[in-house]
Amino acid sequence: MTKRLSELLALHWSGEISDEEKAELDELLLQHPGDWLKAGQLEQLVFSKVTADEEDKVNSLIDRVSNIIGDENRPQLPLMPATAPRRFRARTLLVALLLLVAGGGMLFTWLYRAQGYKIVTTDVGMKTKIRLADGSSIILNAGSTLRYPEKMDKGIREVYLNGEAFFDIKHAASRPFIIHAEKMDVRVLGTSFNVRAYKEEDFEETAVISGAVEMVVKEDKQVIRIAPNEKVLLHKNADHEKTKTNNTTAATGKQAAAIERSPLSPISAADSNHVLETAWLNNQLIFQNETLSTIAQRLERWYGVKIVIRDPQLAALRFSGRADNVSIEKLLNILQEIQPFKYSVQDDIVTIN
Known part of the structure; x- marks a missing residue:
């Protein structure tokens, strides 16, 4: 502590x-x-x-x-x-x-009740479903924490998220629903969407499935409206100099966070209903052009292991692929076929050289 x-x-x-x-x-x-x-x-x-x-x-x-x-x-x-x-x-x-x-x-889904709030934490390799008092439902991904009121009886419905969660919010025009993350607030009236806001990652993401939401950047109070089948990434690094919105690029100050807006990513051309941003709901592990360092963070939460990458050049290598219901060793073997590297496993520590 x-x-x-x-x-x-x-x-x-x-x-x-x-x-x-x-x-x-x-x-x-x-x-x-x-x-x-x-x-x-x-x-x-x-x-x-x-x-x-x-x-x-x-x-x-x-x-x-x-x-x-x-x-x-x-x-x-x-x-x-x-x-x-x-x-x-x-x-x-x-x-x-x-x-x-x-x-x-x-199991390792911890539930605390304190001062009118509940706090639910999911351990690595787990997810859990939460039903709120207003009828809204939330699916909490691995390695995440959600704090929410036991009673939804106030004019504003507010929850606090560290990690990733899928929200299906009951519509209430007079009672907006707000998700507070580290760098952003997400405001909705009633819709389904995914929020990804892990402390250890260098971005926060809001992906809208249906309805519409407003994302407020805490740093400069910028309000960004996100339409269905669209997502917005908020990069945490202060050295980004540009904000990207579809095909337009606007200059910002060096200290402003970088915003990227893009459509959701269908898992396959034949199936536009299932997208990469919510694949975790179906226990699908999919990565597209991600660095090994970023993938390692996801694998740590997915498999409950610690991954150490010894070579910075390896950490920067990019991979695309999909692995459903396979062991960590099997997945690493698949990645080896894409880009050569060596690894060893001892207890719950994976070392990549």
């Missing part, structure tokens, strides 16, 4: 946090959802009630784990209220961890 996150959590628990600091805290927790548990913010988590027999089993397991790890190694929760007994705090953390592990139906 970062020092800043600890400071903000302390301000939150003391009731002295400002609106600006609360917004900063929300963003940090969105980026690092596991810190909800590490910080000891367990009193704000909601768990399902278990039967008496199940509760006895959990208590027995907790006692066994407690005895094994010993007092000196038990989880420390320094930010919990001082009145809570030390053993109780450690036991509470163990309950939370064991319930998360035992919840086989959720």
